[in-house]
Amino acid sequence: MKKYLIFFLFVGVCQFSFAQQSYKYVIIPTQFPDFTEGFNPYGLSTSLQNELTKNSIETVFQSEEVPDNYCDAVTASLVKLKSTFRNKLTVELKDCRNRVIWSQEGAGRSKDFRKGYGEAIADALKNLKELPVNPNPSTAEKAARTKPAENEESPLPAIADEPQSKAEVEISEVTTDLELIYKPVNLFYNYTYFVDFIEKENGKKELVIVNGELLGYQNVQTIATLNPSGLDEVFTVDWINTNGTTVRGVANLTSEELKVSLPDGAKMEVIQLRKY
16 A cells, blocks of 8 residues: 555656646637638637737747647637627637636627627636646656666665665555556647557558547547558558547558548548657
8 A cells, every 4th residue: 555655646746846837828729610710700819819918928820830849838719608798708728638727708798799709808818817837747757757867876776785675665666657657659649639650560550549538538549540552651541439430531641740531421520640
């Protein structure tokens, strides 16, 4: 029992040590189809930028190019609320795993959509003076299992020809437990998926989802098998949905991106994943 207490305390201290840094900036979409079609509809994107800038919060507009440090950012999202006499909405901030980490409802008095939604965004963001803390569990997890470099002295040096104490044995067992944490070797990601791209025999590939529990899968579950099509960098894909059904699609692979196209009724759903 004691060794498990040491394990959870050890991981807890590592997580706490990395939990004091706020997210660095907000990614603002330029399209909000739930409100209306088009670029920056009703000035929603610029309203978000203006209000966040007033609060000294850094912003960038969303683009196809996913930044390398996008897990240091949150993405703004707007939820349209039904209201007879006011323009109401909820502003949400989502982390890189698509989890809502902050939300606030706002209302605008003006009946004009552009002005009213601008007032609603200002109302929702009026008390957001700084971004939430970024727990960044992946960083804490890496720190928890970081080993000293070869030329560095270990913080717990082994004493030659002497038996290990009980405490040293328990620490050793904790290290073994930490090593059991899944370690992706070839990570691809977007704002929703974190998948490990695994090389198999005969040119086959597999996608193992690391954040599966958040999306309705099991963590570290194989969600897709890629089979060579005979064309360079093109594969057929057997993709497993969260309900267990499988759909057949196509994947295009480059050195920096994996693009998976899956049938979704009369149209195709495209999942773009970038190499980590």
